Amino acid sequence: MNAEFTRYEVMAAAISRELRDFENWFIGLATGSTTILLLSRIPIAGMALAQHTHAPNSFILVAGWLMNPVPSEIPTGMESEFGTLLRDWRCEGWGNILLRAASPERGEIHVGFGSAAQVDKYGNCNIVCLGDYRKPKVRLIGPINQPGHFSLFGREIIVIEHEKRNFVDKVDFISGVGYLDGPGGRERLGLIGGGPCIIFTDKAIFDFDPDTKLARLKSIHPGVSLNEVMEHTGFTHDYVPDSVPVTPLPTDEEIRLLREVIDPRGVLLPR
Amino acid sequence: MPQGGKYREVDMPGLREKRCSLSEAASLIKDGTRIAFGGMSVHNHPMAFIYELIRRRIRDLTIVGHVSADDVDILVGAGCVKKIEISYVGLEEFGLAPNFRRAVENGEIELAEYSEPVAFERFQCSARGQSFFPTREMLGTDLPKYNPDIREMVSPFDGRQCHIVPAADPEWVVLHAPMGDQYGNVLFFQNRQLPEDLDLIASRAARNLIVTVEEIVDRNKVLRLSHLNQIPRFRTTAIVEVPYGAHPSSCLQVYDNDREHLKMYARVARDPAEFKKYLEKYVHGVKSHMEYLNLIGLERLMKIRRVGGNL
Numbered sequence: 001m002n003a004e005f006t007r008y009e010v011m012a013a014a015i016s017r018e019l020r021d022f023e024n025w026f027i028g029l030a031t032g033s034t035t036i037l038l039l040s041r042i043p044i045a046g047m048a049l050a051q052h053t054h055a056p057n058s059f060i061l062v063a064g065w066l067m068n069p070v071p072s073e074i075p076t077g078m079e080s081e082f083g084t085l086l087r088d089w090r091c092e093g094w095g096n097i098l099l100r101a102a103s104p105e106r107g108e109i110h111v112g113f114g115s116a117a118q119v120d121k122y123g124n125c126n127i128v129c130l131g132d133y134r135k136p137k138v139r140l141i142g143p144i145n146q147p148g149h150f151s152l153f154g155r156e157i158i159v160i161e162h163e164k165r166n167f168v169d170k171v172d173f174i175s176g177v178g179y180l181d182g183p184g185g186r187e188r189l190g191l192i193g194g195g196p197c198i199i200f201t202d203k204a205i206f207d208f209d210p211d212t213k214l215a216r217l218k219s220i221h222p223g224v225s226l227n228e229v230m231e232h233t234g235f236t237h238d239y240v241p242d243s244v245p246v247t248p249l250p251t252d253e254e255i256r257l258l259r260e261v262i263d264p265r266g267v268l269l270p271r
Numbered sequence: 272m273p274q275g276g277k278y279r280e281v282d283m284p285g286l287r288e289k290r291c292s293l294s295e296a297a298s299l300i301k302d303g304t305r306i307a308f309g310g311m312s313v314h315n316h317p318m319a320f321i322y323e324l325i326r327r328r329i330r331d332l333t334i335v336g337h338v339s340a341d342d343v344d345i346l347v348g349a350g351c352v353k354k355i356e357i358s359y360v361g362l363e364e365f366g367l368a369p370n371f372r373r374a375v376e377n378g379e380i381e382l383a384e385y386s387e388p389v390a391f392e393r394f395q396c397s398a399r400g401q402s403f404f405p406t407r408e409m410l411g412t413d414l415p416k417y418n419p420d421i422r423e424m425v426s427p428f429d430g431r432q433c434h435i436v437p438a439a440d441p442e443w444v445v446l447h448a449p450m451g452d453q454y455g456n457v458l459f460f461q462n463r464q465l466p467e468d469l470d471l472i473a474s475r476a477a478r479n480l481i482v483t484v485e486e487i488v489d490r491n492k493v494l495r496l497s498h499l500n501q502i503p504r505f506r507t508t509a510i511v512e513v514p515y516g517a518h519p520s521s522c523l524q525v526y527d528n529d530r531e532h533l534k535m536y537a538r539v540a541r542d543p544a545e546f547k548k549y550l551e552k553y554v555h556g557v558k559s560h561m562e563y564l565n566l567i568g569l570e571r572l573m574k575i576r577r578v579g580g581n582l
Contacts, residue, residue, distance in 0.1 A: 032364070065464060084524055147386035147412045
């Protein structure tokens with residue numbers, strides 16, 4: 001790892017490059033402190049960076065209701081998405097359950113962020129249980145909003161800790177539908193959303209082959225070796241292309257924006 | 272009699288008082304009831320009422336909800352629950368819900384799971400007096416495989432495949448709110464978000480409604496703050512004054528959730544023996560809600576207090 005920036009800054013900059021102008025982006029509730037960092041704080045930093053660089057007309061929806069909050073003023077580390085403190089976060093608007101800021105069913109959410117205990121080679125995700133549903137080895141949190149993220153949103157960015165057990169051939173329970181069982185899977189279901197587009201981890205980035213719909217390694221973060229990635233990836237299919245580039249480094253300007261404008265207090269990205 | 276005497280224009284002779292004690296209100300809930308508790312994630316749960324149900328050793332509840340935390344977890348751990356209809360049971364920043372996890376892994380409770388917006392919409396559906404509604408967001412998931420109430424249908428209008436799901440239809444709803452009067456009007460702050468709005472929808476979905484409030488206020492206050500009256504009294508079966516009645520969850524804009532307590536809960540609930548001690552100390556071992564608050568201590572209660580909230 002280059003000492004000039006942290007891996008969280010690399011991730012935030014990489015996330016910002018996946019986002020486009022004139023889009024609405026959605027993040028929701030996370031469970032557990034690691035997931036809160038990966039799924040809430042790093043994506044907020046990435047979204048804010050995109051807004052400050054190439055996507056000024058985009059819209060951030062935190063938990064679906066807090067519209068375009070001022071990132072540098074985040075009052076907490078996103079420990080709870082409806083806490084009194086978070087309500088003091090200055091923002092452009094508040095949605096409510098009857099008059100939602102954007103309707104997923106109408107295709108008005110372009111990008112969502114999701115995590116999982118398991119992601120499989122076709123991008124299906126699981127946050128319900130490990131093992132058999134009726135007698136699980138580990139019972140997890142339940143589907144919450146993951147079904148809609150994968151069935152209705154324009155595309156889903158999966159953010160997950162790079163542990164071997166998280167990458168499986170087939171998830172034990174589909175709570176977020178990726179490409180189901182391969183090409184044509186989503187089309188058979190008649191889904192309006194695009195499904196998973198990318199898997200971000202603390203070590204690497206995966207995307208999906210447009211023909212086979214299989215996950216494949218897209219880039220490896222600076223300072224991480226291919227061997228280290230393979231040791232921590234449970235996929236058994238051939239997911240390593242002939243050459244895998246290093247994840248593009250944040251530019252000096254991106255680092256300046258992250259440290260001075262977006263997150264001057266280091267709440268979003270631990271330093 | 273409220274301070275200031277009767278308000279002749281609105282207090283008719285025979286207007287029924289709905290104020291009662293926590294134990295009187297809890298005695299309305301029988302074994303096997305289909306019940307919904309207010310609040311969302313670590314916020315606004317009627318915890319004092321839930322503790323009273325546990326003290327009364329209620330059994331075989333069917334809980335219908337959406338996003339739950341320690342409210343459902345402690346009821347499961349105390350053996351009060353037969354079935355849960357839900358989208359999430361977890362402790363947000365504190366991780367998985369230990370009793371819920373253990374009970375599901377041991378096959379001790381029945382589950383019917385829905386995605387979160389569908390779980391919300393089930394209450395709206397009840398509030399509209401309908402029995403089911405269509406949705407497409409769970410297509411492709413394994414939820415319908417294990418939840419026979421998620422059924423397939425082809426839309427007669429556009430010919431597309433969809434799911435239909437039943438209304439929430441709770442027999443009883445129990446909420447915790449900031450203020451109310453002795454006749455059952457319930458006041459919410461103007462600055463509401465999803466947890467409070469979901470409680471208001473649940474109040475419209477209820478056949479019978481119990482509300483615990485931080486403070487029972489003078490009738491005159493309701494008349495002056497009528498724009499904050501979000502649950503008109505005819506909906507309310509019983510109203511109970513329980514200050515800090517949502518602890519250790521928050522009562523949003525009055526106090527925050529008690530993070531230290533929830534962190535401790537998440538730890539001790541992992542071990543059945545430790546959890547039993549927790550129940551003995553905080554639930555069975557206290558004779559009243561005031562005794563519980565003494566156990567939590569003034570210092571902690573002051574620390575989580577948020578005077579005025581977000582106004």
